[in-house]
Amino acid sequence: MDTDPDRWFTDVINKDFRQQHRLEEELYSGRTQYQSVRVFRAARLGVCLALDGKIQSSERDEFIYHEGLVQPAMLTHPRPETVFIAGGGEGATLREALRHPTVKRVVLVEIDAEVTALSRQYLPGLNGGAFKDERAEVRHTDARNYLENSREKWDIMIIDLPDPIEKGPAYLLFTQEFYRLVLNRLTADGIVAVQAGSASLTELLNLSAVNNTLKSVFPVVAAGVTHMPCFGGPWGFCFASRRRDPARLTPGEVDKRIAARGLGGLRFYDGPTHRGMFTLPRYVREAVAGQCRIITDADPLYQYSD
Numbered sequence: 001m002d003t004d005p006d007r008w009f010t011d012v013i014n015k016d017f018r019q020q021h022r023l024e025e026e027l028y029s030g031r032t033q034y035q036s037v038r039v040f041r042a043a044r045l046g047v048c049l050a051l052d053g054k055i056q057s058s059e060r061d062e063f064i065y066h067e068g069l070v071q072p073a074m075l076t077h078p079r080p081e082t083v084f085i086a087g088g089g090e091g092a093t094l095r096e097a098l099r100h101p102t103v104k105r106v107v108l109v110e111i112d113a114e115v116t117a118l119s120r121q122y123l124p125g126l127n128g129g130a131f132k133d134e135r136a137e138v139r140h141t142d143a144r145n146y147l148e149n150s151r152e153k154w155d156i157m158i159i160d161l162p163d164p165i166e167k168g169p170a171y172l173l174f175t176q177e178f179y180r181l182v183l184n185r186l187t188a189d190g191i192v193a194v195q196a197g198s199a200s201l202t203e204l205l206n207l208s209a210v211n212n213t214l215k216s217v218f219p220v221v222a223a224g225v226t227h228m229p230c231f232g233g234p235w236g237f238c239f240a241s242r243r244r245d246p247a248r249l250t251p252g253e254v255d256k257r258i259a260a261r262g263l264g265g266l267r268f269y270d271g272p273t274h275r276g277m278f279t280l281p282r283y284v285r286e287a288v289a290g291q292c293r294i295i296t297d298a299d300p301l302y303q304y305s306d
Contacts, residue, residue, distance in 0.1 A: 009040060009048075011055050011232070014203060019232045021045060021055075027122050032114040039122045045230050047123055049090060051115070051162070057090050058230040062126055065195075067269040068226045068277060069237050070096035073156050073193040075257045075274075076239070076246040080155040081105070084185070086143035086173055088160035089115040091127025097156065098133050099263050106136050113140040144173055144181070153187045163197040164301045165206045171300045174210055178297075179217040179240070191241040192218075199225040199234040199284055207236035207284070208292040209301050214240040216294050222247040223288050224277035226268075236284075237277075247278040 007023040021042040028039040038050040045058035057065070070093055074080050081104045083097045089110035097106050110116055116138065119126060130136055139146060143161075159182075164171035172178060174194070182192050194214070197206030207223065214221045218240035224247075228235040239246050251271030258270065280288075295301050 009038075009042065009050070009055075011050070012053060013198075013232045016202075017232065021048070028118060032112050034112045035115075037115060037118060039118060048230065049115075049119060049123060052166070054162075054166075055230050056162075057092065057119075057123065057126060059123060059125060061229050062090075062092055063267045064226060065228055065231075065235065066092040066096050067266060068224065068235075069093065069160060069193055069195055070158060071263075071266070071269040072224060072237070072246040072274060072277065073158070073191040073239055074100055075254055075261075076241075076244050076249060077155055077189055077191055082152075082154050082187075083107070083156040083158065084147075084154040085109065085158045086161060087170075088158065090119040090123060091116070091130050093158055093160045094136055095126070095128040095130040097158070098130050098135060099265070100261055102261070103135060106133075107139060108136065109139045109141060109143040109146050111140065111142055116140070144178060147181055147185055150185075152185070153190070154185055155187050155190050157182055157186060157190065157192040159192065159194040161195065163195075163206050164210070164295055165197060165305045167302045171295070171302065172297060174213065174301070175295045175297050176213050176216055179214055183217055183242075186241070188242065189244055191239060191244050191246075194238045194240070196223070196236040196238045198231070199236040200232075201283055203233075204284070204287040205292075205305060206301065207238075208287045208290065209295055210236075211238050211288040212292040213295045214238055219243065220245045222278060223280060223284070225280055225284060226273075226277050246274070249274060251275045 025041040045060045048058040083106040085108040161170040164174035196210040255271035
């Protein structure tokens with residue numbers, strides 16, 4: 001066990017901002033076919049998963065991110081039965097979708113099998129037994145290829161992947177071409193939820209570009225924001241559909257739907273939290289409403305992030 005009080009993990013939030021976490025124990029360090037992976041115990045966040053040097057989940061605050069990403073879409077849909085998840089290899093996004101008794105099938109497509117295996121070994125609490133649920137299927141392949149080669153329709157689609165601002169292949173699941181594919185794979189009441197990156201004042205390129213790209217494809221798009229301690233500040237999510245708008249739900253209606261579906265165990269999300277997520281600060285409203293580039297296959301967002 002590594003207990004050196006002078007050891008720190010440095011999370012590079014961007015080229016001008018770094019966040020440090022004191023290491024209590026290094027649990028794993030290695031490289032998969034796709035990325036570097038570290039699992040460590042931090043003094044304040046507990047066990048953390050980091051990919052390519054950036055924290056993806058911490059056991060202390062992951063519930064904020066995963067409930068914030070999944071539950072607004074699931075509660076907005078009148079009866080979600082089928083769910084597609086791109087990424088989310090830790091299993092926590094899967095856990096949140098499976099809370100709903102209406103759900104009959106969830107397919108999680110995570111390209112990196114080693115991330116799933118390491119998460120199950122070192123962060124078993126994140127999946128909460130979701131991988132053993134008979135409604136769940138896990139496929140270790142490219143999510144975009146999976147959708148291109150399938151005609152199945154989904155009530156909920158969740159894009160839980162690294163930001164397109166990062167220099168990696170995940171950006172191809174944030175482009176206009178990909179969102180058109182998503183629209184064609186959604187049912188009439190279907191909703192897509194997308195993790196959309198930082199909502200900090202100096203870091204709005206990702207959120208505004210994802211929001212704008214979704215608007216170029218979907219009739220209804222709503223952005224939500226919450227604070228994520230392990231990510232160093234406020235974090236954005238985008239939700240898109242043909243006609244269902246989570247931002248229109250009142251706190252009372254959200255709490256009524258939570259009760260009707262028997263969603264016990266939620267630690268972050270409820271009616272007042274929902275209202276807070278969709279009550280955006282003025283600077284965020286102006287950023288997502290303003291002119292921003294549309295992400296395309298030929299024009300990755302990371303070209304403009306330096």
